[in-house]
Amino acid sequence: MKIQGKMFVWLSVFVLAMAVVYGVWSKEPAGTTALFLAFGLCIMVGFYLGFTARRVDTGAQDNKEADVADDAGELGFFSPHSWQPLSLAIGGALAFLGVAVGWWLLYFSAPLVLIGIFGWVFEYYRGENRTQ
Incomplete structure (x- = not known):
């Protein structure tokens, strides 16, 4: 989960830069506000994933030497007959x-x-x- 947290943090940096550039050039408040809110959402998800990664065991996605089969296993229970x-x-x-x-x-x-x-x-x- 560490890599996903880092990806969201870097995405939030990019969205923040785009929000500032868009706000300065366009002077349009709705789009600028939406970009700043997207920045906030990205930073919240990145913080959550980084915080959770410190509390759980290292997954296969965090190991550079891992194979695809190392992450195999049960993902959860899904009802096979639900309408x-x-x-x-x-x-x-x-x-x-x-x-x-x-x-x-x-x-x-x-x-x-x-x-x-x-x-x-x-x-x-x-x-x-x-x-x-």
Whole structure:
């Protein structure tokens, strides 16, 4: 994680330089503010990754002699049969479309979003996986 932290810190330095140059040359406040906010986000992510890298074990990406296979392993648990992300994605797409087309579309998207969230949270608390 050390290299990712350093990359974000260097990216934040670049974005800060571009924000200053853009602000001086364009005198446009919205873009300048957006670039300064991007600088802040980059420095926060870089600080977090650097801070976390000091607290965890050295990963394969930090070892210059490591092979690709050294970083192999389990990445986490992903539900193989979940339909909830599809419902959530359709509901979210309809909600964002409602901003452009008309707010009335939110009446149709809100139930889909709620069903998707509720189903995803309680996916393993029904049927044979239910605890008593």
